[in-house]
Amino acid sequence: MHPAFSVIFLTTLIGAGQGLFLALFTVESYGLLELVPSQGPEFYAHGSLLALALLVLGLFASFFHLGRPERAWRTATKWRTSWLSREVIVLPAFMAVVFLYGLAHWTGFNPSLGTLPGGYNVLATVLLGALGALLAFALFLSTAMIYAAVKFLQEWHSPLTVVNYTLLGGASGFTLAAAYAAWAQTDLVSFLxxxxIILTLLALVSRAASLIRNARIKPISSLQTAIGVKHPRIEQKSQGFMGGSFNTREFFHHRSAGFVRAVKWAFLIGVFAIPAALLALAMLMTVDATPVLVAAFAVQYLGLLAERWFFFAQANHPQNLYYQSVA
Incomplete structure (x- = not known):
């Protein structure tokens, strides 16, 4: 498939925003249980603002993928059958909850809504955080299923697609949260x-599993089934006209096999190896680790851009069996 950079930026930016919000809610939950140092409301308010900025940038990027942006609202009308429609509904809902979560912390409006066994108060921000976490996972599912539900693209049609989107978004979000915690001079750097590191390593296992699976895929279709001719030896010389078409532009990446392999190794190093090493280094540092953690997130995000490009490029559309050459 032809990788669209608008969708690449959409999925990576909102994934990092989702992961960052989940990190913030994890810190608040652990703090209420006295497992990590409690943080002031500014930590959650500013962190929510950063997460919301990533989500807005991702939403903005998505409009460049639309032929008629003014009709974007219509995509929400098919929510019963379309994962894209569900994503269009869940993303704004998640953004609204992130905004309310940050606003509640910023204004100090955080009343207790009840008490759990053990004397733990159920604060308004905890309820908003739980709702936001639920929407974050629903958004991971909706975004990934847009591709995993396409049965004829065998490289995408796998539960590993959902797992990869979730773990990669979580890993980038927690890496950014660690950098943010270091910048805010908190005691959460090692925790985050x-x-x-855990999420990055889990994502490596999951992504490696998908690479191995995709390398072993046997195409369901063949050139014979594509054109309806049963002869054992068929060689295409022309697609019937001299110029390109929508089919030849949008369903193939037009890059060499060597280039695609280089992108694969680039994202394996950029998403997993370098960030994990930098995160481990930051945990051992006795001085300010902010520059190291910012570098870890920057390298990981650039690696994610390459990973998402490879994800789209690796999908081999069956129509490419027919449109093997322009002329």
Missing amino acids: AGWA
Whole structure:
């Protein structure tokens, strides 16, 4: 498939925003249980603002993928059958909850809504955080299923697509949260960096599994089934006209096999190896680790751009069996 950079930026930016929000809610939950140091409301308010900025940028990027942006609202009308419609509904809902979560912390409006066994108060921000976490996972599912539900693209049609989107978004979000915690001069750097390493390694296992699976895929279709001719030896010389078409532009990446392999190794190093090493280094540092953690997130995000490009490029549309050459 032809990778669209608008969708690449959409999925990577909102994934990082989702992961960052989940990191913030994790810190608040652990703080209420006295497992990590409690943080002031400014930490959650500013962190929510950063997460919301990533979500807005991702939403903005998505409009460049639309032929008629003014009709974008119509995509929400098919929510019963379309994962894209569900994503269009869940994303704004998640953004609204992130905004309310940050606003509640910023204004200090955080009343207790009840008490759990053990004397733990159910604060308004905890309820908003739980709702936001639920919407974050629903958004991961909706975004990934847009591709995993396409049965004829065998590279995408796998539960690993959903797992990869979730773990990669979580890993980038927690890496950014660690950098943010270091910048805010909190005692959460080791906690968040440790979780970022765990999520990064889990994402490596999941992504490696998908690479191995996709390398072993046997195409369901063949050139014979594509054109309806049963002869054992068929060689295409022309597609019937001299110029390109929508089919030849949008369903193939037009890059060499060597280039695609280079992108694969680039994202394996950029998403997993370098960030994990930098995160581990930050946990051992006795001085300000902010520059190291910012570099870890920057490298990981650039790696995610390459990973998402490879994800789209690796999908081999069956129509390419027929449109093998322009002339």
